Amino acid sequence: MYFEIEKQAIDAINKALDQYDVEIDRDFKLEFPPNPKLGDLASTIAFALTKKLRTSPPEVAKELVEKIEVPEIFSKVQNFGPYVNFFIDYDKFSKLLLQKVDENYGQLPEYDEKIILEHTSANPNGPLHIGHIRNSIFGDSLARLLKLAGRDVETQYYVNDMGRQIAIIVCGITECGLKIEDYEGEKLDHKIGKLYYDANKAVEEDENLANKVDELIQKYEEGEDEELNAIFEQVVSSCLSGMKETLQRININHDDFVWEGQFIRSGEVDDLVKYIQREGFTREDDVLYIDLTDFNIEKEFVLRRSNGTSLYSTRDLAYHKYKATLGDTVLDILGSDHKLAAKQIKVIFEEIFRQTPPEVIFYEFITLPEGSMSTRRGKFVSVDDLIDEAVKRATDEIKSRNPDLTDDEIAPMAEDIGIGAVRFFIAKLSPEKHLTFKWDEALSFERGCASIQYAHARACKLLKKSGKDISSLTVSDEWSPDEAEQDLIRQIAKFPQVVEDCANKKRVHNITQYAQDLAGSFNKFYKTEQVIGSDVEDTRLILVDRAKITIKNALDILGVSAPEKM
Template identity: 60%
Template sequence: MIRTLEDLARRSLKKALSTLNYPIVDIRFEEPPTPELGDLATTISFELASKLKKNPVEISKTIIGVVKLPPLFEKVEAKGPYINFFIDYQNFSRKLLDSIDEDYGRLPEKGEKVILEHTSANPNGPLHIGHIRNAIIGDSLARILKFAGYNVETHYYVNDMGRQIAMIVWGLLNLQKGLEDYPGDKWDHKIGRLYYEVNKYLEKNPRLKNEIDELIRSYEKGERESIFQEAVEKCLEGIKKTLKGLYIKHDKFVWESKFVRDGSVQNVLEKLKKTNYIKEDDVLYLDLEDFGIDKELILTRSDGTSLYSTRDLAYHLYKSNKCDIIIDILGSDHKLAVKQLEAAIGLLGGKRPEVIFYEFITLPEGSMSTRRGVFVSVDDLIDEARSRAVKEIKKRRKDLKREEIEDIADKIGVGAIRYYIARLSPEKHLVFKWDEALNFEMGCASIQYAHARACKLLKKALFTDDVEIEGEWSPNELERDLIRLLAKFPGVVRESAENRRVHLIAQYLQELANAFHKFYKFSPVIGSEFEGARLILVDRVKKTIRNGLKLLGIEVPATM
């Protein structure tokens, strides 16, 4: 609806410019710092000043003298060089509230397919909080893009040919212990302990590296496939359970060995050999100096076996042939690798991926490492979140049954984790602090509580969809704050999708929830003069919060 208002205001200004024989310039709007200055403002007078050789204040006054008031606006006025439009809330509010349905915010189909790869952690142990930012940004962005009209397919790229998996296989073959003998309730935890143990063996016996290299070579030749695949599949089984606990599900798990087996990696090498950039010096590599990249891209080991980089090129060519847009979610330590990939993909004629880089999460006590066994697993994180949520709910609600408490705790606990990570721009470093993430007085819990409050109020009023606005309802300032925010939601969805930024939705929802809590506290609903209008407003806030939280993969409890 904000876009509709902007279009109406823009048309009226263009007619005014035409009447005055002023040049037609690009007319953009911004939100004034306070409602007293209007709802939409434009600075076109600044742009016209240089063309007309006039003072922008005078230009604004002249334009105001001929502009016609567009529909849904109460007035338009000049404030210095600015031209400010004021919404007619009595009419606009009715139209807006009528337009908000169960699907509010969804944008038209675009006819473009996106393949979005996220999480893709090595299957050498459980997911830890160092992986969780990738997973939550990726899953939330996929949801937002779908809601914004894109056809989205999510991928988990399985690194089954790397050194880490060969180390696990070496352990299974040599440590005289079955996988089931390692600690942990899930296969991924057992594999993580095995991987840690093999690392300790390697530190004491560096010669074992040759045996692990031989395992890598044998798997690439198609040997020992069963034991490699069993180890990876068992780890993935545990990882999938963890992701399910966060409400994350991938459309496809694409194994990198596929691109060795089907000849794609060899095709990549053959194509690159036909360029002027391929070099050989014990290993095969691409010289990328002409692309402004000092570090060469190694394509094969000295024994001729492929590397992750080569298999990744084959994977990106595969994606190029199956979609319009490729999006990768990667840690900021991959920036050089992405530059190398983009240069090589360009030589191969593939699509360059859009890459969302994120800074890492650390614990207050330092960085994490699966190899060193220093990490908090996502399973532990979820358990702790649920446990804290249960304690908080029991303090507040003595009337709930155990099953109800556990259901609400799951939604609040997982929501707290997802929101804590989604709320920040990915470029910002994040130190994971339990007390901040699981603080139920702010953040996600306050947004979920706004939804629960709305549900309770509507239930108490026996609200139905046939309730109508009666009388001459002119929204008060608290209601206007909510109306303005509700009108913004489709635009926030559009901006979030176009800029590939999840935190815009999270920040918007916090602002909407804060405005609703203020309205709830100071504006009586049931029994008030405008009960019908206010109940409809509450219902529309509830729908918008629900839709917004779904985009972040967060469930909305009806009671808290």
């Protein structure tokens, strides 16, 4: 709805600008004022116009307001200093908005862009740990946001099946007699992580085993030993199955898992290296490499080792070439420690391939405060451990608040709240900022994600208590929304605009703030307004329903469940 009334406001400003005999850039948008008492939409157009008229911005704004013909959906237009502010007529606007909101509210029209978004892509040598989770949660939330904003998005997980870590595991199995099934743990990824630890220790202590690992890498790359290939593939597939369980538990699914080995088997890596050689960009000094010093990158990009095998970086380059054939935009979510590699690939794409390079969003790392999970101190914290701890803490909090609930009633709530707390807390900070995970903030029922989930549950309870079929109700012509209702209407109306703005910036943290603001407006309405039994009961029930839908759709961007009971 804000899109529609914003257009009316912009048209009104443009008609007023037609009355000036000056040229001015009219490609402008409106903003939300920081305080609703200052209006609902604001324009800074006076700043641009004042340069032409050589008058102070407040004087220009005042004169411009006098020239604006106020559209019917607005009650007035007023200047506050240099700003031109529009005030919505809520008697008219509220009825229109409530008619517009349905289950798909926030879904924007199709946008002609196919995005290949790679995220997580952790090595399959053990369980996902806290170092991976920010990548997964940000990447998945961003994919959800972009889809809602009309983009065609495919998510990919790049599977490193040819790396040294996997070869060490295989060496442990083939040379040291280690077996996956002999290790403790319910999940295969945890078993493999323990096997990797033992195998790596053995390799570090025995030079012959270290040489064997190099031999295994070369043999697997050649691909002719079917028995060996099967062992590599079993290790990777087994670990991936456990990692997928973890991801699915936190509401993350990938559209495709692309194994790096396919680029060796298909000959794409060989073709790529030969192309770069033919173009004259390679040098050879024991290894084959690209010298990037002319592009202010001191570290060379190695294409092949001295024994002829490829490197992860070579296969990753082939993977990026492959992704570029699948869509308009290639988008990578990477830790800040990958900045050099990303810069190398960018230069190679621009200077050698003459193609648009992948777009990269870097994130800083996440840590737990010292001692917050003391049972794992000194070791990495797996995502499974983190989620289990969040669910346990949520369970304790629910029990303290609702002692009459049974364990069976608490369990699904605790799962929703615990997972929601982790996802929301990690998503709420811009990825470029370092994040320390704080349990008391994440699981706060007053300030955290649980407070938003609780607002949704409150709305569901109220609608159920009414016993009415909401789809059969109509908005009363006599309804004139008061301050609390206007505030809630205003927040609901912002949602599509917030979706568009966040999608354009490719950031999700403002969605978390919006969800908190929306829940806050709903809770204020819930506490101050009588719904059932009021003179406008049906209308207020419709408003509750539309708020419920918007809260749910905002949480869905973040991969957070919207419980009906809490």
